[in-house]
Structure formats: structure tokens, C-alpha cells
Amino acid sequence: MRHGDAPTRFVEANSVRYAYRRFGAAQGVPLVFLQHFTGGLDHWDPAVTDGLGRGRPVILFDNAGVGLSGGAVPPTIEAMAGHVAAFADALGLQRFDLLGFSMGGMVAQAYAKQHSDRLRRLILVGTGPRGGDPTPYQADVAKHARGNGNLDDFLFLFFGRSEAAVAAGKAFWDRRHQRTTNLDAPIRPESIVAQVAAARDWALPKGERFADLKAIAVPTLVVNGSEDVMIPTINSFYLQQHTPGAQLILYPDAGHASHFQYPSLFVEHAGLFLDSPPPGSLA
Template sequence: MPQLEVDGAALTYDDEGPRDGGGAPLVFVHGWTANRHRWDHQTAHFSASRRVIRLDLRGHGDSTGAGVPTIRHLADDVLALLDHLEVERFVLIGHSMGGMIAQTIALAHPERVERMVLVNSIGRMAYNRGRGLLMAASTLVPYKLFVATNIQRAFAPGHPREEIRACVRSSADTPREVVMTLYGAMRAFDVLDRAGEIRTPTLMIHGYHDVQLPVRQMLRMAKAYPDATVRILDAGHELPVEKPAELTAAVDAFVTVPSAAGTAS
């Protein structure tokens, strides 16, 4: 597993697929408490024909590093990796917190982002009462119980329990300090008022049953985007796990159709 040292962290990443042809590289960014293996289905599909890059964010998966106070710090990590790999222009696919990272990059460097896919993500954090109470109780309950409760809520009713338990185990391996620091970073994240500046062709794909980041919040963001396509699937917050084949098909259809607007500006 290759790693890159960036600002006190060792970022583990995968760089697969052909370097020539097939379009701009696809860059997959996972969400809070997850890791790069959330994208296993998509990586297996796309790496047969085009370059695919995915990483474990600092403090997650096989990467080291402490939590950081802003989403911008994580965006800088992703850009540092892409600069190291000499990737100038790319397609960004981000899930949840990864979508926040993607939007941050698209705003700062629109010339580098050819297309963007936001999976169960939003432009401004707004928690309902239940989520707020859960986060407030995070300091009062054992960490693994807090993680298990959070992850279980992320899935639509009826999802296989073994898959949920596997996600719980994976998320519980993320250090508490990283999880709680990045919770603060997500809570402070707000680019909704700048959404109109993101002219990158964007697919917003969301789970109808998402209670973590409700679909109505995504739709509010979508209205502000100049070039957005919206897809809603019968799933919860964990689309890469709940509906991997459908997610892959939606991304494939989006990234392989030439943009009517040409390149991002």
C-alpha cells in the first residue's frame, strides 16, 4: 500500500487502472469514520478502463494522523496527493463528508475538476433534533456504542444486519479524537451561499431514507447549482454499501456523457 507523508499524516492510497485513455482520472473520497474500501465496487468497475485513485483520509483506515479543524485541511490533503501523482484534472466523487471535501476543492480550483459526484452530501450542515441529541450524548456513552448507534441510523430499514455490523466494526477503528474533531469540522462546514459559483457539471445522488443528511437538504443545495443532475435511490445514508451496483451505474452514466457546457470554468 503506497503512502504519502502530508503535514504530519501518512496517507494511504490506491492508484489503479490504465494511465492513458478512458478520460480524466476518477478520484473517490470517503466519508466520516469510513475508509477507501467503501468504494470497492466502483473501483473494481472503473479501474478496468480508466485511472482510479482513492485514499484513506488522515486518521481513517490505514492512514495515520490526527483530526483537523476544518474541511479545507482535508481538501488540501487530497490535493497534495493529486499533485504528488501529477494529476492536474480529474473527476471528483465524494460520499457524505467526502462530498464536502469535493465541493471545497471545486470552489478553490474549478479549473481542475472536470465533473463532480456528490453522494449523500450537502452544502451546509443542519442536524435534526435526534441527531443533535445523539452527538450531545457522545461524551457520556462508551465510544463504540456511540459509533454503533450512529452507523445503524445511517442505513435504510431492513438492510442486512451483517453488513451494518461490518460498517460498525470498521468505523469503530477510527480514533475517537479524529471522529470528534472532524464532527466539529463538518458542523462548521457551510458553502451553501456559494453553491451558485460551482459551475462544474455535478451529479447529486442521495438516499431517500437518509436521516443523517436528509434529502431535502440536498435538494436545497441542488436548486442553487447552475449545472446539477439529481438522482434519488431507495436507500439510506450509506449508498456505497446499500446500493453499490446502482451507484456505480449512475456514476458511470454521468461521467461518460460529454458535458453540454464543455469544460468546467
């Protein structure tokens, strides 16, 4: 079973019905994916999900109030992480890997701070820490984010500016839309408002700036493009510098969705990280 034909499934916890898809290898440590602002199950790149799914089970997850999941989007990132915990418990995931993209990467951080004992590996893509640097392109980002979600908006927000980067963005756009049946539901307006509130709260440091990252006691890979206009690339450096033992990869001529611009390379790098021996091992 692959990205394009995996059925949407549901599991309930604490009176919330969560939508998810599970596919890839039958055995191995599951890799749970957490999506970006307003994104759902259909916004992932099948080249990435199927690529990583060759070596492990892949689980795509709609958080509360997003897509086909029930409940309401909570107004903080930490509360969203609480739903990840409830979902993982409902599926019986005792130990798993976690990949978060953009807002999903914020949620992944919040989950890891509280539940590092449940995680084996953590991948943070195109994201930033609590209290990170804001984008200097706020007006342009807001204009394109408020657009119709068309290709031009997506290229500006997620990809590099060169001819090769634009071509890679268009190729991703085609891959993303290959699935035409059993689609996820679009995000609801009230859910977008709640996600904006959560992002604004995340922009404010609590206590000493970045000190909370020391609580992430799990091997971590941070990935971004060299020219992220959504969450400035410097934030990925902050994550690597303040998360114990974290590694950092920056892809050239790439924006917010560097893993979609370089899917084969990202799958190779992420696979190496996920399959590497535990820190301190002599293997």
C-alpha cells in the first residue's frame, strides 16, 4: 500500500475522532508525520512518504480540527502536542519516530519536550523554536498565504527562486495532486483562526530564550532550505545549536519545503538518520 491508495482511517481518543493514513513497510519503527499550517493528509509529497515508507511504516496524521479529524484546533502548540499524545496512545504506539514540517515541526518539538521517552528519532523540517526570529517578508508571506492556494502562491512560499527550483516546485505540485479519490477535507475557517493564534503564541519566548530545547532528549535532525521566507533559516540554526546532539542540513537554492524540492536527497538523508545506530554505539 502506498501514498496514493492508502485508505483514510479513524481512531478515537478523549471524544475526538482523528483521521490518519498508514502505509509503507509492514514492520519497523513507525514514522508519524505532522503537517504544516492549514495542511492535511493530501499536502504531503508521495515521493517523500513512499520513499521513507520503503523502510518503515508511515503514518500521516490530521490533528484535532484539521481535515477529516473531529474536535477543534486548540489555541496553543503545546495543546496540539497533547492531541499527538492522545493519538499515539489510541494507536498503541509505544515508541516511534516523529517528523514535523513547519507548524507540525513546532508541535513535534512540544511533544518531544514532554515525551522524549516515547520517541526514537525526531526530524524537524522548515520550522523554528518557540520565540524564534520572525520573517522579514511578513507582508509578502501574508499576501500569498491569503491567496487561493494556487501554484504561484505555493511556489513563492515553499520553494527557491531559481529556474531549477521553480521546476522542482511544479513537479511537486503534480505529484501532490496525483491522488484524486478518498481525499481529505479542506481546513475550516475557524480552524485557521485557531492555528494563527497558536502560531502567535509560539512566537513569544517563555523564560530564557531557547532554554526549553534542552528538554528534547532524543536524536534530532533539523532540515531546511537556505532561503526560507516563511520561517527564516536562521531558526534552523537556533534549533541545532540549542537541541542536545542535533544535526543540521541546509539544502541550497531552496525555500520552506526543501524536502519537497529535493525529495530523493531528503529521503536518502532522512533514511540514513533514521537507520543510524544509537548515539554512543560502536556499530
